[in-house]
Amino acid sequence: MTTVDEVVGAVPAPVVIDHRPWWRSRAVLSALVVVGMLVGYYAAKGKYTWPAALEWNSLTGHLDSFQIWLSDQSNAAHPNLFFRVVTGISSGLDTLVTWIYDALTKLTWVGTSFVATLFAWRFGGRRAAVFMFTGLATFAAFGLWDDSMQTLSLVLAAVGLSLAVGLPLGIIAGRSERFDRAITPVLDAMQIIPAFAYLMPVVILFSVGPGAAVITTMIYSVPPAVRIASLGIRGVPANTVEAAQALGSTGRQLLLKVQLPLSRRMLLLAVNQTILFALSMVVIAGLIGGSGLGDPVTNGLNTNPAVAILAGAAIVAMAIMLDRVTEAIAERTDPTRRHLDDAGRRRLRVTTAGVVVACLVAVGVGIAAHAGDIYTRFTIQDWLLARIQSVLNYIANPSTFLFQHITNPLGNFLTQHVLLPLDTFLAETPWFVTVAGFVLIAFIVSGLRPALVTAAMLALTGFVGEWQPAMDTASQVLVATAIAVLLGIVLGVWAAESDRVSQILRPINDILQTLPQLVYVIPFVYLFPISYVPGLIASVLYAFPVVVRLVERGVRDVAPQSVEAAGAFGATRRQVLLKVKIPLARDAIMLGVNQGIIMVLAVVVIAGLASTPGLGYEVVQGLQRNEFGLGVVASIAILALGIALDRVTRGTQGNRRAREDVS
Amino acid sequence: MKVGFKKSHIRLGVVAVALAAVGVLVATNVATARTGSGCGTVTLNEQAWAGSTANTYVAKYVLEKSLGCKVKITQIAEIPVYEALAHAKVDAVLEDWQHVDQYKQYATKQKSVVIEGSNGVHGHIFWGIPDYLMKQYPQFKTWKGLKGKESIFKSPESGSQGMFLGGDPSYVQKDAQLIQALGLNFKFVSVGAESAQTARWTQLVKQKKPVLFYWYTPQYLNAQYHIVEVQLPKPFKGCKDDAKAGGAVAQYKCAYSTYPLEKVFGSKFAKSGSPAVAFLKKFSWTNDQQNTVATWIAGQHMKPDSAAEKWVKANQAQVNKWLGK
Numbered sequence: 001m002t003t004v005d006e007v008v009g010a011v012p013a014p015v016v017i018d019h020r021p022w023w024r025s026r027a028v029l030s031a032l033v034v035v036g037m038l039v040g041y042y043a044a045k046g047k048y049t050w051p052a053a054l055e056w057n058s059l060t061g062h063l064d065s066f067q068i069w070l071s072d073q074s075n076a077a078h079p080n081l082f083f084r085v086v087t088g089i090s091s092g093l094d095t096l097v098t099w100i101y102d103a104l105t106k107l108t109w110v111g112t113s114f115v116a117t118l119f120a121w122r123f124g125g126r127r128a129a130v131f132m133f134t135g136l137a138t139f140a141a142f143g144l145w146d147d148s149m150q151t152l153s154l155v156l157a158a159v160g161l162s163l164a165v166g167l168p169l170g171i172i173a174g175r176s177e178r179f180d181r182a183i184t185p186v187l188d189a190m191q192i193i194p195a196f197a198y199l200m201p202v203v204i205l206f207s208v209g210p211g212a213a214v215i216t217t218m219i220y221s222v223p224p225a226v227r228i229a230s231l232g233i234r235g236v237p238a239n240t241v242e243a244a245q246a247l248g249s250t251g252r253q254l255l256l257k258v259q260l261p262l263s264r265r266m267l268l269l270a271v272n273q274t275i276l277f278a279l280s281m282v283v284i285a286g287l288i289g290g291s292g293l294g295d296p297v298t299n300g301l302n303t304n305p306a307v308a309i310l311a312g313a314a315i316v317a318m319a320i321m322l323d324r325v326t327e328a329i330a331e332r333t334d335p336t337r338r339h340l341d342d343a344g345r346r347r348l349r350v351t352t353a354g355v356v357v358a359c360l361v362a363v364g365v366g367i368a369a370h371a372g373d374i375y376t377r378f379t380i381q382d383w384l385l386a387r388i389q390s391v392l393n394y395i396a397n398p399s400t401f402l403f404q405h406i407t408n409p410l411g412n413f414l415t416q417h418v419l420l421p422l423d424t425f426l427a428e429t430p431w432f433v434t435v436a437g438f439v440l441i442a443f444i445v446s447g448l449r450p451a452l453v454t455a456a457m458l459a460l461t462g463f464v465g466e467w468q469p470a471m472d473t474a475s476q477v478l479v480a481t482a483i484a485v486l487l488g489i490v491l492g493v494w495a496a497e498s499d500r501v502s503q504i505l506r507p508i509n510d511i512l513q514t515l516p517q518l519v520y521v522i523p524f525v526y527l528f529p530i531s532y533v534p535g536l537i538a539s540v541l542y543a544f545p546v547v548v549r550l551v552e553r554g555v556r557d558v559a560p561q562s563v564e565a566a567g568a569f570g571a572t573r574r575q576v577l578l579k580v581k582i583p584l585a586r587d588a589i590m591l592g593v594n595q596g597i598i599m600v601l602a603v604v605v606i607a608g609l610a611s612t613p614g615l616g617y618e619v620v621q622g623l624q625r626n627e628f629g630l631g632v633v634a635s636i637a638i639l640a641l642g643i644a645l646d647r648v649t650r651g652t653q654g655n656r657r658a659r660e661d662v663s
Numbered sequence: 664m665k666v667g668f669k670k671s672h673i674r675l676g677v678v679a680v681a682l683a684a685v686g687v688l689v690a691t692n693v694a695t696a697r698t699g700s701g702c703g704t705v706t707l708n709e710q711a712w713a714g715s716t717a718n719t720y721v722a723k724y725v726l727e728k729s730l731g732c733k734v735k736i737t738q739i740a741e742i743p744v745y746e747a748l749a750h751a752k753v754d755a756v757l758e759d760w761q762h763v764d765q766y767k768q769y770a771t772k773q774k775s776v777v778i779e780g781s782n783g784v785h786g787h788i789f790w791g792i793p794d795y796l797m798k799q800y801p802q803f804k805t806w807k808g809l810k811g812k813e814s815i816f817k818s819p820e821s822g823s824q825g826m827f828l829g830g831d832p833s834y835v836q837k838d839a840q841l842i843q844a845l846g847l848n849f850k851f852v853s854v855g856a857e858s859a860q861t862a863r864w865t866q867l868v869k870q871k872k873p874v875l876f877y878w879y880t881p882q883y884l885n886a887q888y889h890i891v892e893v894q895l896p897k898p899f900k901g902c903k904d905d906a907k908a909g910g911a912v913a914q915y916k917c918a919y920s921t922y923p924l925e926k927v928f929g930s931k932f933a934k935s936g937s938p939a940v941a942f943l944k945k946f947s948w949t950n951d952q953q954n955t956v957a958t959w960i961a962g963q964h965m966k967p968d969s970a971a972e973k974w975v976k977a978n979q980a981q982v983n984k985w986l987g988k
Contacts, residue, residue: 301711302961304961522858626742
């Protein structure tokens with residue numbers, strides 16, 4: 001999945017690179033701070049852990065009683081008006097999803113496939129039709145047609161509602177600076193707080209079933225709609241807006257005739273991203289009755305992991321299908337690119353009529369021939385499961401070369417020489433030295449305000465009693481980000497230099513960003529049988545594609561004049577790359593680091609499920625052992641840690657302003 | 664621009680007609696949908712472990728074949744399912760591992776669920792080691808034999824201490840407290856979900872390495888791997904099993920007790936008088952029987968429906984008893 005920043009385009013390279021003496025560069029100053037922290041560590045190892053006097057221990061208890069109270073109210077014999085309204089909303093949503101599912105099945109599988117494929121063909125062209133058909137054929141071949149249709153109906157309902165809520169909010173945010181500033185922290189919280197933490201309140205209010213699943217999905221998929229729509233409106237050139245205003249446009253005219261049409265591409269991108277974000281919640285939605293592909297993933301993990309992997313692959317197929325189809329429709333229907341003459345229009349009308357007739361015929365044939373609501377005929381499921389199982393058997397076998405000589409030693413090395421030392425360092429350095437270190441680095445890298453925010457956020461993690469697990473998590477996040485950034489920079493630069501590499505990387509990125517991590521994190525336990533490592537690798541796999549995309553964009557966007565000038569002076573390709581392109585793309589790379597951290601944090605909870613101690617584990621425990629308070633508190637700490645690390649790596653105000661100008 | 668808008672109106676019209684046509688088709692089709700049978704629909708919740716799958720599918724088979732019910736299976740997580748039972752979205756859970764807090768809150772206080780008694784299976788949690796290790800060190804029969812030998816359980820993340828491999832965070836446990844109360848030099852290593860824990864210890868067992876871990880019966884893997892129990896101090900009055908309860912570690916210094924696993928019904932379902940209620944109340948089988956079916960499903964990857972059919976056909980007498988025949 002792409003992030004908002006990527007969507008906007010990478011940071012433009014500054015025209016002039018500031019030349020500070022090397023000993024005043026940010027890297028050197030930050031390194032000095034780390035040295036200072038090391039001194040603190042050796043001077044007072046483990047002596048000053050976060051003091052209990054600065055903890056608010058009763059918070060979890062209050063939260064627990066709140067949940068019990070909420071449940072008692074909701075299950076009372078005569079619930080009050082609020083709960084009746086909420087129940088009404090959830091049954092309305094249940095009905096909506098059920099209705100879509102009924103429509104998809106009552107058309108029969110033949111009808112549904114034809115209608116979807118022809119629709120894609122009419123509005124998106126041949127490529128879109130091929131993707132749509134291949135996607136549907138995949139669900140059929142996997143023997144997961146019914147699950148896929150359930151997931152599709154859930155995703156369609158959630159996306160429709162997310163857009164209905166998100167686009168208007170985004171448009172307001174795009175037109176009002178104050179509203180934008182007010183809503184941004186809310187959006188951050190919605191995206192960083194793990195769904196596990198609010199699953200229980202959602203279930204108490206909205207019960208289980210598709211309705212609750214839609215609500216949970218929306219909490220995650222509304223933010224991208226708002227953000228991208230807002231960026232789109234802001235992206236309309238200021239002089240165009242001024243010209244329209246000078247010609248006497250009213251606010252309404254300005255919006256409808258200038259801002260909306262000109263931000264069309266971004267608005268369609270918002271649709272596309274909302275779909276992908278909604279799809280990434282399928283597994284979580286399954287835990288509260290969302291049904292669909294999430295169920296075989298969760299249950300397969302315990303009874304038959306091959307089934308979980310197959311269902312994960314179906315989720316990826318659906319993501320790629322919906323992504324490419326919406327992208328193609330956005331391109332094809334772009335009025336600025338399409339210039340139809342009268343004959344062309346007539347042809348198009350005939351095509352439309354033909355498509356409608358073909359759809360009706362297909363549905364009619366499907367019903368008349370009793371094709372069945374869902375596809376249950378020939379599948380290659382058993383064959384695929386056997387293949388997947390043989391790969392799993394290889395992975396689970398500790399006598400293979402792969403395990404003996406590659407993964408096991410690598411895992412041991414990472415744990416003993418990287419993760420554990422860093423964890424010990426962060427946990428045993430006096431807490432005030434750790435806080436001071438992070439704050440100073442934030443000040444050096446990002447400036448005064450971010451430094452103050454960092455201080456407040458780190459204090460918050462300690463205050464809610466999560467200092468120790470937060471340091472565990474921080475060490476994992478830092479290592480995972482370092483690996484993801486390294487990998488991302490190498491691959492990103494390579495992809496920027498070679499179109500073929502770029503082409504190969506794109507589907508890999510898509511797969512890694514939409515495949516539910518739960519599916520592959522357990523096989524990793526076999527390969528790297530040490531706590532910490534499987535979760536670490538899952539985070540790296542999820543985060544590095546974003547870094548690749550940002551770095552590739554950044555290096556590709558380096559002004560061609562600079563490259564030509566260097567070439568004219570006789571620089572070799574290698575020199576151009578190392579001395580011109582990479583330094584000029586520095587800010588894009590920095591942005592990659594920043595986004596990498598956020599992505600890694602998004603996997604913290606899944607990592608907790610696969611053997612990684614820290615905040616993620618506590619959030620899981622919160623849901624599974626009914627320790628609501630603990631889960632919420634750990635989530636607050638994740639959010640605080642996320643904001644702190646974001647500010648530390650965000651870069652200076654100047655960079656940020658440059659980024660905002662681009663949008 | 665203006666012309667373009669008009670054209671798009673026409674196009675929209677065409678699409679709308681198409682949608683309307685589809686809508687009519689759907690409506691006629693919905694109207695002719697079949698009606699359910701006498702027993703109606705029963706919703707059972709399958710939990711995320713193989714034993715639960717076995718219960719659920721055997722019950723489903725009998726409900727469908729002998730009572731003509733329609734069975735819906737949901738897969739909602741263990742704690743949220745209580746809300747689902749209270750809201751009558753789920754009718755029954757056939758295996759619950761003593762969620763005492765929930766019993767208090769939902770059954771006693773709200774009366775929104777009913778605890779229907781045991782499903783016949785008894786759960787037992789223990790400290791397990793592989794049998795080859797027990798042969799090598801017979802002293803590991805009791806926890807006292809572990810004292811001084813902790814370092815043979817060393818792992819990369821446990822440093823100089825031995826590693827104790829903890830259970831799934833969603834399960835009842837007190838191992839960190841036990842280690843402290845018994846004065847053993849183990850590092851409690853939490854490994855997350857059960858599948859992750861299983862992956863971890865099976866990997867060590869395959870290499871015939873030492874491992875000490877949280878384990879339980881009934882579990883289908885016990886048929887495949889030979890795990891033996893390390894005896895812990897005998898339970899005393901007031902000894903606690905769930906670290907969630909808090910308090911001094913001395914209160915945890917005993918072996919886990921053996922639990923009957925409970926069936927939990929939603930109140931509405933329990934009062935519905937459906938023939939399904941009478942059957943599910945009587946549904947009860949042994950650890951071995953459940954393990955057999957669980958092994959077919961999880962060990963041999965048999966489809967749950969076929970595994971249930973195979974078991975029911977071989978045990979018709981017991982099924983008849985459940986049905987009151």
